[in-house]
Amino acid sequence: MREASWDEWLDVLDDVLESDGNTSGTACPRCGAARLRIAYVGDVDEWIASTSFWCESCLTGISLSTGRPPAGAEIIPGDRPHAELLALVPDFHIIWPA
Numbered sequence: 001m002r003e004a005s006w007d008e009w010l011d012v013l014d015d016v017l018e019s020d021g022n023t024s025g026t027a028c029p030r031c032g033a034a035r036l037r038i039a040y041v042g043d044v045d046e047w048i049a050s051t052s053f054w055c056e057s058c059l060t061g062i063s064l065s066t067g068r069p070p071a072g073a074e075i076i077p078g079d080r081p082h083a084e085l086l087a088l089v090p091d092f093h094i095i096w097p098a
């Protein structure tokens with residue numbers, strides 16, 4: 001399986017964000033499965049969160065540091081117990097910028 005670069009992941013994430021976070025039908029840049037997920041973990045009141053974007057099939061993706069999620073996004077409170085967070089955002093392999 002060819003490893004997708006950070007830039008390729010970011011391109012796909014941009015596409016997903018342009019369609020209001022809808023990942024259905026978008027192929028994973030690494031394995032091709034249409035099983036991409038996006039999650040925001042952070043502070044609902046401050047409306048800041050880190051972005052996790054991953055593929056549920058090959059458990060690979062990217063993580064963006066703290067920023068402002070789009071309006072209407074669901075922010076998962078970052079102070080939830082680790083086990084609860086893991087159930088929502090799995091421990092996927094993160095690709096970093098080269």
Ligand SMILES: [Zn+2]
Binds near residue numbers: 030031056057058
């Ligand atoms: Zn994949």
